[in-house]
Amino acid sequence: MQIVINEKLIKRNRRIGQITTIASLAILIGGLIASFTPDYLYLSFAALIGGFLLSQIGIYFGNRWGRSPRTDEKLTAALKGLGDQYTLYHYTSPVPHLLVGPSGVLILLPFYQAGTITYDAGKKRWKQKGGNWYLKLFGQESLGRPDLEANSYVSDMQNWLSKKFPGQTMPAPEAILVFTNEKAVLQVESAPIPTLTEDKIKDFIRRKSKTAAMPAGALLNIQAALPKEEQPEKTNEEEKSG
Numbered sequence: 001m002q003i004v005i006n007e008k009l010i011k012r013n014r015r016i017g018q019i020t021t022i023a024s025l026a027i028l029i030g031g032l033i034a035s036f037t038p039d040y041l042y043l044s045f046a047a048l049i050g051g052f053l054l055s056q057i058g059i060y061f062g063n064r065w066g067r068s069p070r071t072d073e074k075l076t077a078a079l080k081g082l083g084d085q086y087t088l089y090h091y092t093s094p095v096p097h098l099l100v101g102p103s104g105v106l107i108l109l110p111f112y113q114a115g116t117i118t119y120d121a122g123k124k125r126w127k128q129k130g131g132n133w134y135l136k137l138f139g140q141e142s143l144g145r146p147d148l149e150a151n152s153y154v155s156d157m158q159n160w161l162s163k164k165f166p167g168q169t170m171p172a173p174e175a176i177l178v179f180t181n182e183k184a185v186l187q188v189e190s191a192p193i194p195t196l197t198e199d200k201i202k203d204f205i206r207r208k209s210k211t212a213a214m215p216a217g218a219l220l221n222i223q224a225a226l227p228k229e230e231q232p233e234k235t236n237e238e239e240k241s242g
Contacts, residue, residue, distance in 0.1 A: 001082040004227050005072060006091035010065060017061030024054035063112070071110045072097065074180045078198040082205065085219070092227045094160040095153045100222050103208040105161075105173040107153045108201075113143050114183035121190035130183075150175035150193050164225050171214055176201065 031047025034040040064071060072090040075097055079088060086101030097108040115130025128143040157173035177195040179186060188195040196204055 001079060001084065002087040003076060004087060004089045004092050009091045010070070010072070013061055013065040017058050017066045020054045021058030021062060024051045024058055027051035027054065071112070071180065074198055075108055075110060075178065075201075078178070078180075078201050079205070081202065087223050087226070089226060094156045098157070098226075099205070100219065100226070101205075101209070102212065102214050102219065103205045104171050104212045104214050105157065105222065106205070107150070107157060107173055107175045108178055109146065109150055109153065109175055110178050110180050111143070111146065111184075112181050113179065114181045116185045117143065117179065117188060117195075119188040119191040119195070126191075146177050146195075147192060150177065161222070165221065170218055170222070171212075176204070 027047050028051035031044045031051060034047060035044035069077065075090075076088060079086075079099065082101065086099060086103075089098040089100070090096070095107045097110065099106040099108060113128055115128050118127045118129070119125070120127065124147075126143055126146055154173050154175050161170045161173070175193055177191075177193055178198055178201050179196070180198045184197060186195060186197060194204065
């Protein structure tokens with residue numbers, strides 16, 4: 001499996017998380033100091049609000065870009081061992097995570113939420129029970145509407161294919177929801193989109209390759225149109241020596 005990754009974007013967002021976290025702490029400390037002086041009490045309230053908002057930004061960027069293994073690292077590890085015909089794109093394609101290979105054009109949507117994840121087919125609603133109540137309270141771990149997010153990314157990928165290959169019949173992009181938190185329990189048999197934990201994704205893709213009608217020419221054309229700065233997957237021997 002070949003890997004193409006936007007390291008500059010990852011470093012930039014990691015830096016944003018670090019800066020906003022440090023800035024939020026500095027502002028909160030400044031607000032605490034100002035609270036001891038009645039004339040500056042209004043500054044204390046302003047600092048509390050500003051520091052809190054910055055801290056939320058820092059948490060958001062820190063969770064996604066600052067901690068290792070990051071989302072892209074987890075997806076790469078989960079797919080390790082797929083053949084050389086597959087290319088995994090992180091932050092370098094029209095969607096954040098894209099896998100192109102014999103199984104098709106697959107958009108991977110990672111979710112790090114914990115707890116029990118269910119889908120109510122009657123109400124067409126996703127639900128999450130459990131997980132970190134603090135992060136859910138402040139919107140950092142809200143599950144939201146994965147189906148709408150998936151549809152948006154599928155539309156983005158379809159538009160890209162239409163522009164790159166006008167008049168040509170190309171494989172339809174498909175979305176897969178991947179829960180990367182080991183504490184996630186899925187009860188989503190009726191979900192409209194394939195929804196898997198990260199330990200199941202590779203077997204799912206291998207099974208899919210047996211039924212997918214991905215023409216070799218279309219596969220090569222799509223891969224040729226996407227970035228080519230490939231980072232080859234390390235062999236077991238290279239990993240041991242490293």
